[in-house]
Amino acid sequence: MEIFRLEGFNGRLLAAEPDERSRYNFTIWFPYTRELVNDIQDGDLLAVPNFQSDRERPVYSILKVTNVLPKHFALRGKEDTKSYPGYVLEAAKNIAASWVIQESEPLEDTTIIEVEAIPTNLQFRLNEQNNPIIEEEKSMPMVGEEVKLLSPEFVMKILNSGIKFGYEEIIEIGHLIRDKEIKIYVRVEDLVRTHFGIFGYTGVGKSNLLSTIIRKLLTETIKIDEKQLPKKEIRERENIKILLFDLMDEYISLLIDLLVNNNLDSKIVYIDRRSLPKAVIDYLKGNETLIKAIHAFLRQMYIPKGLLDCKDKYYERIREILEKDRIKIWEEEFEIKTIDELIEKIWPEVIGDLRSTTKISTLERVKEDILSDVTGNELTPENLDKILSKLGESSVFGYPQPQSVINLRKQKDGNASVMFIFN
Numbered sequence: 001m002e003i004f005r006l007e008g009f010n011g012r013l014l015a016a017e018p019d020e021r022s023r024y025n026f027t028i029w030f031p032y033t034r035e036l037v038n039d040i041q042d043g044d045l046l047a048v049p050n051f052q053s054d055r056e057r058p059v060y061s062i063l064k065v066t067n068v069l070p071k072h073f074a075l076r077g078k079e080d081t082k083s084y085p086g087y088v089l090e091a092a093k094n095i096a097a098s099w100v101i102q103e104s105e106p107l108e109d110t111t112i113i114e115v116e117a118i119p120t121n122l123q124f125r126l127n128e129q130n131n132p133i134i135e136e137e138k139s140m141p142m143v144g145e146e147v148k149l150l151s152p153e154f155v156m157k158i159l160n161s162g163i164k165f166g167y168e169e170i171i172e173i174g175h176l177i178r179d180k181e182i183k184i185y186v187r188v189e190d191l192v193r194t195h196f197g198i199f200g201y202t203g204v205g206k207s208n209l210l211s212t213i214i215r216k217l218l219t220e221t222i223k224i225d226e227k228q229l230p231k232k233e234i235r236e237r238e239n240i241k242i243l244l245f246d247l248m249d250e251y252i253s254l255l256i257d258l259l260v261n262n263n264l265d266s267k268i269v270y271i272d273r274r275s276l277p278k279a280v281i282d283y284l285k286g287n288e289t290l291i292k293a294i295h296a297f298l299r300q301m302y303i304p305k306g307l308l309d310c311k312d313k314y315y316e317r318i319r320e321i322l323e324k325d326r327i328k329i330w331e332e333e334f335e336i337k338t339i340d341e342l343i344e345k346i347w348p349e350v351i352g353d354l355r356s357t358t359k360i361s362t363l364e365r366v367k368e369d370i371l372s373d374v375t376g377n378e379l380t381p382e383n384l385d386k387i388l389s390k391l392g393e394s395s396v397f398g399y400p401q402p403q404s405v406i407n408l409r410k411q412k413d414g415n416a417s418v419m420f421i422f423n
Contacts, residue, residue, distance in 0.1 A: 002151040003132060004047070009036050009106075011115065011147040013048050016140065022118035024140065026063060028147050032111035035104050037070050041178045045150045045158060046117055047124070051139040059125045061141040062150070062158060063117035072098060073110045122158065134161050156182045163187060165230050170222040172232055173213065185222060185230065192217075192240065208304075211254035214242055218258060236263040253303045253314065260320040268321070269328045273381075276300075276329070283322060284329070294318045339374050339383060343367070 011030035019025040028046070030036060047060040072095045075088065098111055123137040132154065150158070159182070163170060169188035176182040191213070198206045217240050223233045244251060252259070252268065259266050273281055277296035282288030297318050303311055321327060347367070354360055374383050 001131070001153050001157070003126075003154050004148045005151045006036070006039065006149050009033070009149075011046075011113075013141055013143050013145050013147050016143050019118070024119055026117045026119075026141065028063075028115040028117060030113040030115060030147075031106035032070055032108075032113050033102050033104055033106055034099065037068065037113050040065060040068050040113065040115060040149070042066060042068065043176065043178060045120070045155050046115075046147050047150055048141040048147045049145045050123060050137070050141050052123070052125075053142070057125060059123055059139070060148075061137055061139070062120045062122045062124065063141070063147075064120050065115055065117050067116040069114045070099070071112050071114050073112075074098075120158075122161075124158075132157070134158060152179055152182050155179075160185050165222065166224040169237075170230070171216040171220055172222060172230075173216070183230065188217065188237075188240070207250045207254060211251055214244065214255065215258060217242070218264060219261075236261070249302045250304075252301055253307060256314060256317045256321070259326055260317055260324065267326055267328050269330050271330055273329045276327070280322070280327070281329075284327065290319065290322060293322055297322070338379055339371065339377050339387075342379055343371060343375075 009031055011028045013026060013028050015027040017025050017027075026048075028048075030040065042065055044065040046063040046065065048063060049058040050061040052059040074091045075095055098108055101107065102111065119137065119140075121137045122134060123139070124132040124134045127133055134157070155176075159176075163185050165185075170185050171188055171191070173184050173186045175184060198209055200206050217237065219234060219236055221233050221235055221237065222230050224230065246252070258264055259268065270276055277293075277300050279288050279292045279296035283290060283293035294315060298311070298314060301314070301318075303314070350363065350367075351360060354363075370387065374386055377383050
């Protein structure tokens with residue numbers, strides 16, 4: 001395995017300054033070429049010998065690049081613009097030429113690439129077979145030493161240090177932005193057992209990342225091929241259960257392929273029936289056609305801008321969701337089954353601590369007026385609507401409504417939410 005890359009363009013560690021957040025902030029100079037300034041990017045890993053090194057075997061601290069800036073010493077900054085204008089403009093013209101002519105070989109001493117880097121708290125040493133041994137950093141880099149760029153293959157080994165391919169459940173979580181060949185892997189057990197958060201501004205891709213993680217957890221695994229290299233394999237994982245609360249209706253369009261996967265036991269559970277279009281509710285009751293239900297569901301479903309061109313493809317997926325009975329409506333199950341049982345349950349709370357027989361008699365008459373036409377009936381949402389509409393928003397005698405009535409209203413007017421269950 002190659003450890004370093006571009007060894008003809010090594011840099012030099014010029015300064016190490018204490019930093020509250022990262023312990024140290026390092027300044028490194030590399031020779032300038034146009035190719036190199038595009039090759040070194042934020043997030044790259046560098047190696048520089050530290051104070052644990054000896055003459056025979058160096059020990060390298062691993063640094064991470066945080067900033068890359070090409071510099072020309074003929075015009076170093078804003079202060080130089082305060083000089084004589086003719087000199088400044090002439091210097092600027094020469095600078096522009098210097099950037100262009102140094103394509104792949106450094107030709108001038110007046111141009112450099114200034115790189116800032118921070119510690120990763122890792123180091124490595126080479127064993128007798130010249131294989132790198134990665135370990136926790138035990139010293140700091142030596143100022144003045146040569147700085148080398150690490151190869152993509154070794155960077156991937158560092159970023160996935162500690163993962164045992166072939167012995168653990170592993171998924172590929174993504175790759176470095178600058179190099180798609182550098183894959184990042186995660187242990188499934190760590191991902192499931194460890195608390196983690198995804199933070200970012202609106203639109204940066206939090207929901208997309210979470211849906212990608214869910215998809216990989218449920219359908220992908222990493223195996224070792226005949227060359228002992230990681231290889232992705234599509235296979236449903238049976239020992240993972242996921243409960244996803246979708247408060248903003250973002251995930252149906254992102255996970256719709258999983259919701260219709262016959263190898264996954266998945267459900268979309270709506271907390272309130274009013275979260276669904278009437279045509280869908282009627283279809284679930286057997287009172288509406290499938291076509292109308294599909295169109296109603298599709299009109300309501302949120303689709304990210306990047307997937308709007310695929311809107312027509314969602315039609316068949318929604319059909320499968322409805323036909324496979326993947327939609328459920330959750331409504332809190334009461335032990336109370338009839339109106340009479342409801343009255344018996346809440347009436348003592350309605351009476352409360354009243355001692356006035358007149359007020360109690362009035363309440364009894366109110367009860368008779370409100371509930372006479374539904375007494376003996378089953379406690380259904382429709383009958384509950386009738387009771388609540390008759391109760392109105394005001395209370396009797398200026399007393400607040402009993403908690404039992406408030407709870408009934410909450411059940412009727414609860415906030416809409418969706419749960420996904422992958423089992």
